[in-house]
Amino acid sequence: MRIVMIGSGYVGLVSGACLADFGHHVCCVDKDASKIEALHQGRIPIFEPGLDELVAKNVAAGQLQFSLDLIEALPNADAVFIAVGTPSRRGDGHADLSYVYAAAREMAPHLDAGTVVVTKSTVPVGTGDEVERIIREAAPDLSFSVASNPEFLREGAAIEDFKRPDRVVIGVNDDHAADVLREIYRPLLGNETRLLAMSRRAAELTKYAANAFLATKISFINEIADLCERVGADVQNVAKGIGLDSRIGARFLQPGPGYGGSCFPKDTLALLKTAQDYEAPLRIVEAVVASNDGRKRSMGRKVIHALNGQSQGKTVALLGLTFKANTDDMRDSPALAIVRTLQDGGVAVRAYDPEGMEQAANVLDDVTYCGDAYEAMEGADAAVIVTEWDAFRALDFQRAGTALNDKLLVDLRNLYDRADVERHGFRYVAVGR
Structure with missing residues (x-):
């Protein structure tokens, strides 16, 4: 299939390179000229083990290319993934969706009929509705779909996570979008990967809920570690003792200096802001943050x-x-x-x-x-x-x-x-x- 990936940062570049390795034709688009120039020269702007070899392999095979021009990349695309940044908005902590909406506005007048627009970026509940409204406003007679396909990539193990995921989540509101996304991820389904189809809003919330739960496990074991120091116990024994319970699991029970990175801090905060907007406060997540x-x-x-x-x-x-x-x-x-x-x-x-x-x-x-x-x-x-x-x-x-x-x-x-x-x-x- 022909895929356009808007955004050549961490999520976009890893996803684009992996999809190209599945045999799809992928064009990664970015407005940062220095980033695209570096990619054309074979230089990877982020550090991720194995990514340089994967990119080079698929560029050489003609499966992966890079461009500054979104309009030039759009014709004949089966799917357009939005994989731009959604950082915490200054002042209020809400996710900054300006890049997502700008991408929707730019592509809207140039989409082919039947194209599926997929939000890969981590976005709050209802973002897909707004993306659909923006495109519909610019192209009222166009037949298109908007779907959600959240990523669950760990930095440092992103290629392995993409190619051997625990699950693939797709949020779709029509059969055409579901069919296109199933075809895109068909190479994974033979490995018994579970593809979970749900509503678009449910998929958007799934990503935030997953990250908040993992952040909760980290903060929980860190607080237990503090208690262990006071009472003379070894937290590693305690973590093993609870982690072997199949209902809990051992992952994310390693105590340390706290979580960071591009996902957990901003996603827990954005989830809290969404909960406040809908008057459904999340007291546990508040305590975790x-x-x-x-x-x-x-x-x-x-x-x-x-x-x-x-x-x-x-x-x-x-x-x-x-x-x-x-x-x-x-x-x-x-x-x-x-x-x-x-x-x-x-x-x-x-x-x-x-x-x-x-x-x-x-x-x-x-x-x-x-x-x-x-x-x-x-x-x-x-x-x-x-x-x-x-x-x-x-x-x-x-x-x-x-x-x-x-x-x-x-x-x-x-x-x-x-x-x-x-x-x-x-x-x-x-x-x-």
């Missing part, structure tokens, strides 16, 4: 406490800056609040991240960026693991001990066993243990 906001700065205070409360004039080596491993994404990363809390306490920060330092430099001031973990530890009073990169899972403790002023490791991801660290003469501070 508040808990997570406080969690990040509390991790900075945890580091200061590990320094015996004497932070003024100290230096700390932060190992990891991105919100999770295998991405360069700094959006709402716990490292942002941790760095600011440390700096407020008079701590100098040295940092290393395998992929995120260029992005971090745009949002963090007065941080010394280093070439590797050991350079970051040179002359520091503590090493703090913030992100669970594989590079930090097997540190050379003899080398680290020589570099550090004090053998102190604060492990905010619980990557190590206490006995293994302490036998190297280190003081070890973990989360919930």
